[in-house]
Amino acid sequence: MIPRAGLGLALALAGFAALALQPGLFAPLLALVNDPGQAVIYDRQALIVLAGWHLVLVAAAGAVAASVGILLGILVTRARGAEFLTLARMISNLGQTFPPIAVLAITVPIVGFGFAPTFIALCAYGLLPVFENTVAGLRGVSAPTLEAARGMGMAPTTILARVELPLAAPVILTGIRLSTIINIGTATIGSTVGAVGLGEVIIAGLQSGNPAFILQGAVLVALMAIAIDLMLRMLGRGRARGD
């Protein structure tokens, strides 16, 4: 499994790097989908720069969504926090059901155009998978294991850090992975409000009727999602045992 995932990752990264750094190589291929004489390679901004910003946006929002989701998940699975479970579920569900585009419509008037509104939309959208998986992972720790940990004399924080979180980690990591790859795709809409990212290429393609632009933007986003998905999967598998 690992070598195959490793191969997939290498291919996705190689494809991504080639397209982002040397898009000219693909010009003959991309020209096939365009009318003759139309520009084929998006040149208003280097693709690698757009990809970089795209990644920064997703990573920043992912870090916040993961931190908040995990903390919230921990809180509601403590005896004292149980009453907040319904509330926390409601909030995180709201974040997911509220379309990101609607979040942009609400936040732009408040925080202005660019990075900030997109960042907020992605935080809200990425929260639910992390939160729900954290709750599921922590709940999945068997009752006798927790009873033994308590009876053995572990303090609650020790139980959380040394027993509950390590045992829940694979499920939590799956939540983070889902949240991240969803947001890699979702981040493209940020370009409608001026966030720098790969969405810009796609939108430029849509506005000017340029299928090649759409294609290179979409392929880059897809390869980025595949590569990060495989990386996080490998990380999760490495942690499944031991620790």
Next chain:
Amino acid sequence: MIEIRNLTKRFDGATAVDGLSVEVPDGEVLALVGTSGCGKSTTLRMINRLIEPDAGQVLISGRDASAMPVEQLRLGIGYVIQGVGLFPHWTVAQNVGTVPRLMRWDRARIDARVTELLELFGLAPAEFATKFPSELSGGQQQRVGVARAMAAEPSVLLMDEPFGALDPVTRARLQSEFAAIQRRRRMTVILVTHDMDEAFRLADRIAVMDAGRILQIDTPERLLRGPRDGFVRQFVGLDDRALRILSLHPVSDAARPATPGRWSVDGGVVRDLGRDAAPEVTPLAPTDTLREAASRIIWDDADLLPVMGNGVIESELAAADVWRAGGRQR
């Protein structure tokens, strides 16, 4: 020494444990027996404060348990539960070393203790130390669970249905292993079980509980010979009480000096010269129970069996003495 004084716990108005008092001297195994919901587990869990009592006191070696920091208290008390509750992400060695690690023993001391315990429980350290709980059989997991509870040499061991989830054969084997270990280590043990046979096999004294109170507390033999009327009588089960009494005694309790010239030993083969054709007989061991001896007497249709220890016939056991040991006129 554990002193429990007037311990009481109510859940939603229902009294689970009702003013219970008992003393467990050092080195004793006390079994708390009773039906589900009689308060035996609640009592046990109040000793290490997994449940806080509503009233009453627990003193461990004279120290009030409620006055100690709760983690500190639990570190000094071994705890074994039915579900075992091994940490699935840790190896056998890490599981066994849990409490010593919490107590910040140095590495070498932990390793030495883990190795010692694994050997004590018949789990070859070279093979088992690095295994994960999911790679063990139920019996092996339970052994690791008991070893883990004993790791920091606690003076007190609490066991809640420790062998409950095992098949009867494995359970019996673990019980006798534990009895053998306890004979050497002399820990103060409180054992919760609904299995009367387990209590008879392991306990020095048995407390029969119902509705949060101890109805009778006695040695196994006295409990069998003089159960109080009502619940105790019914719960102890008197249909096979003679056999149960016999199972409490080793053969050496009822053996008498061997009759000179009765037994011949030749190359490990023992013959009964007192019977026609001097048939070959299998001798008893002094540590066999009288119950096993009775079974052999019935099966072999014998009235006298030799007892062999250290390769020589050291005594003999008469059927009449066995019947007397299990009879009411003792």
